Amino acid sequence: MAQQENRFGAVETRGIEPVPDGQRTGSSRQLFWVWFAANISILGLPLGATLVALRSLNLWQALIVGAIGSFGSFALVGLISVAGKRGGAPSMTLSRAPFGPHGNKGPTLVSWLSRVGWETVNTTTAAFALLALLDIAFGWHSTTVLTVISILVFVAATLAVSGLGHATLLVIQKYATWAFGALNIVVAGFLIDRVNWHAVAHAPAAPVSAIIVGIGTIAAGTGIGWANAGADMARYQPRRAKGAHLVASAAAGAGIPLVLLITLGGLLSFGDNSIAVASDPVAAIQQMLPAWMAIPYLIAAFGGLLLSNNLSVYSAGLTLITLGVRLRRTLAVGLDVILTLAGAIYLMLIAKNFYGPFITFISLLAVPITAWVAVFLIDMIWRKEYDAEGLMNTHRGGRYWHHGGIGWPAFIGWLAGIGVGLLFTVAETSATDVWFAGPLADSWFGRNGLGWVVAFVVAGVIYLPFAALAHRRAHPDGRSASAPAGPSGPVSPAEPVGVARS
Template structure:
């Protein structure tokens, strides 16, 4: 029995008709520079500014420390994204589809659900923040009120406008998405540069220069926060884009395209956020981050800033919604890919309406969200990357075969070595995790007050434990018990 929802139609033309089935080698012509622009575009949104502000407001870092933390946290975490994207080049399929080979066609359900929740969560954050930007823009142009709860009809309309722009690109698919991300980066990137230069003129340089450095432990905790809020959240989506990369592309080029593509804008924006917070730490806890940043700008800069904010969030959402559609199909929803995109945006629209019109706080749930999801996603990365040490290619037919007796059926549809390693790492990782802000804890593990927990290293422990357990259970043996070996006989492929 196979996944009948996905047809074998080629991804030719503007509309991508392919679902999650592996892309044939003769249709894979992508180059790493394409992924550079994809990752660059996805990370020029304004959410990086309040994320950088948390380093100063909550971690009490000096500016130079915040820059180091931004560099290590964002570039390092997106290097992991690049490593996972190597699997997409090897197998030509989305990341969670390839994950069937690791966890089994049934055991993969857990990681797939977590990935889908992650994508839907980030889309809700993007949509909510973009709607705030549109509300502010309407207030300037038409004199309406900018408070969401004061104008519920206009708020919902702003949400729907952002969702419509998202669906137009994400629904069309890979070819359109890659083209839009590249060219839109120049437009919105230029606007961001203008806004950034203006914001720099508002920095309280005396406060920046007089700030005392924080302990090394605070920097370590900051790296964890930045990694969880940037690259870790994208790791399980990276192969979704790299599946169209040419099989001849070198692994190192894929890692570099992700690390540099995302790292350049993130380091600049996170560092700018930390500069701004030195004089005004309220940015880190603002219910409406768009309005908080706008208040720091001169009146004439408001419209360009809001357009840049909207555009940056839109570029991030394009990629997230596209990935969520593929993840939905991997979960077994039997609809065409474009309809899966529509299902996902309906969910995020409802979530955005809740956060803007019902919930009283925005960034409390946001910080809790990235903290909680960083653990299971990192556990998946630990298992998946460890598996990549021995598995240099994937069986295309077996990835789509959900029936008994398939190569990836294993024992009852589950590869227990992977699933147990993943689950145990999650349970242990959460014991070192605190979710939420310092004033609003949603969850606190048993060892959250330990040195490791206080320094935000729960996700690191999770990765090491997941990878170590999987290796100990035989996950990196050249041939696992009861499994047909999935390795290439090509020396160059093994080296890559």
């Protein structure tokens, strides 16, 4: 039974409950393909385009920025994967340990909103690509009915993989990577022919400040958005798996395709900023290709978005259950795609502005997400094990109940990070449509969109002394004892980091 519930083609019946040691048969190589597949979308090109067109970096600077931003941010994802190996549960379920079952609802809600937001953008973009493909291949012009059908096709394809679950996702992501990755290479070969090499060779270097901001831009647009999903796929990793291998799998798996795409996007933007400023980057890239390349390009764009969406929807289903929605995992995934379907229909058929408002909203969520990452990673420094029963017990008396169901040091650190980060944040769809501007938005951090970095630092600085104090109280001799195995999984020898149980 253990093997049948997590095999290719079978529906994964496990929800958010920790995976027993005997059912953890994963390997770090599998995670490499998971993260590679999620980041081969041709839409990585606009990220690189912004480095050149908007930050004025030269080629070598753009390459360095892309490498540090991509590999570095996904190294954080890999670190959170280590928690999945330790606890055998999804990221936001493990987050109950420092935050408490009630305190964890805030970060979990933000995580779910972020996942659904990006899924809606993926679905909408893919539907536009499919409509363009149908127009070119069959002469079927866009109509309301055809638009809805295009959305349904993408949603159904996502549900077919995400609904089946972990084992199927691993296999599909691996082999589909080869197919759509090969198409992307062909497309990239033709795009390189459009590079203005004279402009590339004579581009001046940008100041160091632009490099710093560029790294932040790439990190926020890549790994930071996936950080709260790091443990979701790693929960099937055996306890003996090396943490360094998990970190390397995430960093290299995502970093390799991203650096290639970001570099190509930067090359295309020397002397031509059309990709960086386009409201529909798929169409902007298509204009750079020969007419006969439109079909393979659009297939590659559709496939890359699908691979990213598969992982996102799987994670969102687990996050929804952690939030307290009492549904089986398959039904949670179904509810998630229904909401995505509704959002895509609204964006494509009702809303006047496709990307602007939605991207602005999702970008705002980077502030609370990075504040959560800071608290979670600091908690991981000392928490070597998680109590399986405690993670699932959300009632008074549970191991991670803390005070009133809230781990106050973690929760306060998270809120403080958000509050201070927003002081440096601007939310706008254009220069004339500003939703929110913090009082410090005109500072260097604010002007360069680094409010999320401030949130990370503040949350970490506030939570760190509480976590260190709790560890010293639990281990006055300075050593961390190994947790004995209980009937349902590992039991942490220490009280939850932050406060004692009530």
